[in-house]
Amino acid sequence: HPQRDMSGIGRPRTSSFAEPPGVPGIAAATAGSAAVLVGSTGKSGVPQASGGSSSGCSNVKLARDSGKVTTVVATPGQGPDRPQEVSYTDIKVIGNGSFGVVYQARLIDSQEMVAIKKVLQDKRFKNRELQIMRKLDHCNIVRLRYFFYSSGEKKDEVYLNLVLDFVPETVYRVARHFNKAKSIIPITYVKVYMYQLFRSLAYIHSQGVCHRDIKPQNLLVDPESAILKLCDFGSAKQLVRGEPNVSYICSRYYRAPELIFGATDYTVNIDIWSAGCVLAELLLGQPIFPGDSGVDQLVEIIKVLGTPTREQIREMNPNYTEFKFPQIKAHPWTKVFKPRTPPEAITLCSRLLEYTPASRFSPFEACSHAFFDELRQPNTRLPNGRELPLLFNFSPTELSIQPQLNSILIPPHARTYTSASSHVSSSPHVLNTELF
Numbered sequence: 001h002p003q004r005d006m007s008g009i010g011r012p013r014t015s016s017f018a019e020p021p022g023v024p025g026i027a028a029a030t031a032g033s034a035a036v037l038v039g040s041t042g043k044s045g046v047p048q049a050s051g052g053s054s055s056g057c058s059n060v061k062l063a064r065d066s067g068k069v070t071t072v073v074a075t076p077g078q079g080p081d082r083p084q085e086v087s088y089t090d091i092k093v094i095g096n097g098s099f100g101v102v103y104q105a106r107l108i109d110s111q112e113m114v115a116i117k118k119v120l121q122d123k124r125f126k127n128r129e130l131q132i133m134r135k136l137d138h139c140n141i142v143r144l145r146y147f148f149y150s151s152g153e154k155k156d157e158v159y160l161n162l163v164l165d166f167v168p169e170t171v172y173r174v175a176r177h178f179n180k181a182k183s184i185i186p187i188t189y190v191k192v193y194m195y196q197l198f199r200s201l202a203y204i205h206s207q208g209v210c211h212r213d214i215k216p217q218n219l220l221v222d223p224e225s226a227i228l229k230l231c232d233f234g235s236a237k238q239l240v241r242g243e244p245n246v247s248y249i250c251s252r253y254y255r256a257p258e259l260i261f262g263a264t265d266y267t268v269n270i271d272i273w274s275a276g277c278v279l280a281e282l283l284l285g286q287p288i289f290p291g292d293s294g295v296d297q298l299v300e301i302i303k304v305l306g307t308p309t310r311e312q313i314r315e316m317n318p319n320y321t322e323f324k325f326p327q328i329k330a331h332p333w334t335k336v337f338k339p340r341t342p343p344e345a346i347t348l349c350s351r352l353l354e355y356t357p358a359s360r361f362s363p364f365e366a367c368s369h370a371f372f373d374e375l376r377q378p379n380t381r382l383p384n385g386r387e388l389p390l391l392f393n394f395s396p397t398e399l400s401i402q403p404q405l406n407s408i409l410i411p412p413h414a415r416t417y418t419s420a421s422s423h424v425s426s427s428p429h430v431l432n433t434e435l436f
Contacts, residue, residue, distance in 0.1 A: 121160050258316040
């Protein structure tokens with residue numbers, strides 16, 4: 001089974017709403033606070049109980065059966081806690097797992113599609129996913145629009161409902177589409193997707209948040225615009241130095257070696273390893289480190305990187321320095337990939353997939369890498385002929401992360417030399433140079 005490790009211990013599991021039904025991830029469903037009335041509206045617009053139950057499930061059934069509108073009292077994801085009525089319709093299930101259900105729905109006011117992730121609350125735990133999503137605000141992260149609570153079928157059962165941006169595809173499904181057609185994903189898409197992933201990681205890591213489940217299923221993409229949004233913060237955690245963390249997080253194939261070694265003092269660099277695995281997979285057309293168990297996976301990693309040195313093992317988990325590993329030489333990176341793989345892609349991979357966590361590139365070091373230079377050329381377009389998505393609309397927060405890289409991150413054509421004091425110029429592609 002994909003998640004055979006100890007994911008059942010300690011916390012209930014959740015799954016990405018981007019994953020196909022029945023393929024749960026190893027995330028954590030956690031608990032929240034006060035409940036809010038949920039109902040299906042009659043003509044008066046007053047929330048009404050459906051079938052004698054205030055269950056969110058029965059409301060959803062009623063809405064699905066008759067195309068009626070469901071109205072809830074929801075709190076905006078960002079800004080002050082001002083609950084308001086939110087109405088939606090056209091509800092359908094788009095994913096489920098042991099965590100609960102994900103619905104697609106259409107907001108009545110704006111006619112926009114949203115995803116509603118319905119998670120059973122566990123009163124023993126704070127709901128980290130909600131807390132984290134409320135503080136994140138970035139163009140490459142799925143936005144929490146609203147949240148509300150609903151009661152379940154059983155007494156005292158409470159569900160947290162997260163109303164999120166709806167994005168139609170995932171990198172997983174896009175890559176699978178190309179694989180089925182016996183072709184590989186065009187390299188420009190690989191660059192555009194990976195760049196936006198690193199940009200999202202730079203932002204969350206600057207907020208002290210580690211995602212802990214980076215994988216192609218959790219990278220939402222709009223296939224037309226190529227905009228990528230990182231989703232599923234069910235495993236995410238604010239990492240605090242000196243405080244231990246569970247090592248049985250992150251999905252197989254994408255787990256950093258320090259997690260396989262059982263480290264509990266790991267850093268946000270586990271996300272960088274996972275991102276390196278995603279990049280390698282897009283280049284190869286298959287996972288780079290497959291394996292049915294931690295040991296299997298370690299063997300696959302050693303086959304490519306060679307046996308870790310004693311010092312590298314100490315950096316991952318000092319308890320394993322006396323462990324006897326088979327002595328295997330590193331496989332040359334150029335031989336890991338197909339002959340026509342761009343050399344810059346290979347060098348970037350080699351700087352992400354390092355045993356020593358602190359030696360891995362930071363997200364913005366990755367964005368600054370030559371592999372992404374094509375995206376900084378003024379005339380580059382997507383393979384479908386459309387303009388690139390916004391890649392240089394950095395916020396002051398982003399520009400303060402590694403300021404020494406700003407001159408590389410912002411290409412000359414994306415700069416504007418104005419004396420205006422505004423942070424960002426009127427053009428969404430163009431930045432005021434006073435910021436860097």
